[in-house]
Structures are given as structure tokens and as C-alpha cells.
Amino acid sequence: MKITKTNAMRTLEFNNIPYRTSCYEVDESDLSGVHGAKMLGIEPDIMFKTLVTRTDKNEFRVFLIPVDKELDLKKCAVCSGDKRVEMIAVKELLPITGYIRGGCSPIGMKKQFKTYIDETVILFDEIYISAGTRGVQIIINPQHLIDFLGAKICDLVKD
Secondary structure, three states, rough: OOOOOOHHHHHHHHHHOOOOOEEEEOOOOOOHHHHHHHHHHOOOOHEEEEEEEEOOOOOOOEEEEEEEEEEOOOHHHHHHHHOOEEEEOOHHHHHHOOOOOOOOOOOOOOOEEEEEEEEHHHHHHOEEEEEOOOOEEEEEOOHHHHHHHHOEEEOOOOO
């Protein structure tokens, strides 16, 4: 399968950040990251999904959590120092980030928003994140990602 370069890939290359890619057949009826992890033959805890929220001050925050977990919005608010955060509507994703549902990368968005990554990220030598298109993943060293995004590490998932 030929992989077309995405904004996320070009951004990493421009900044000399090493990465690899992996791809899988997309099932439009199941855009879950768990499906993607299964298709790639990896554990879902090393594949991180990108979720975009809005704060009570109408600012956007980006959260990365393992694909098999659920975002805890109260923990997110505490971590980001906001009174409240809520998920944005799917129809808002493309205009805000430049990415579609199932293909949202934390790298190469229209604007770089404050980013937070679940604390489990530090357990791995490599993690998978969306490359900015459905069915294509970037495999990257988590510390490189944290440093590049200026991300904060927090407990972000529901217990």
C-alpha cells in the first residue's frame, strides 16, 4: 500500500524527528482505534487516539489517550487548569484541526493547541498515533512527541 505524505509526516521530517509508518485497511463501519490496533496486530494500549475539546473560555485542548480507554473530562480540566472541558462536535473537527474523524493527528493541525498525553505513554519505547489520514499510523518515540508538542503528561482516562 503506497502511503501519501500527510501534514503530520511533513512536519516531523521538517523538524528532523524520526518516525516510521504503518497502515491498515480501513473499515468505514468501525473507525475505532481498537479496530486499527487489531488490524496492525498491536496492543491497543500503545496506540493513542487524538481527542479535541473546548474549554469554558472557548479555547481548544488536545488530549491523547490509549484507543481502548475513555477520556475523563474532569481529569482533563484539572490537568489543563480549566474549569470545564467538553468534547467538540464531530462536524467541528475538520474546520478546527484540518483533520477528519478517525484521522486526526496531534501533529500538523491548522493551529497548535495545548496538548496533554495520558501518563501511560511513558511506559513505551514507541507509540502509534494517527498520521492524519484514516488507516495510516505514525510510530514514534513518545519522548520525541512530548518534546515536539510541548505536551504535558497527566492521568486522563476514566478508572
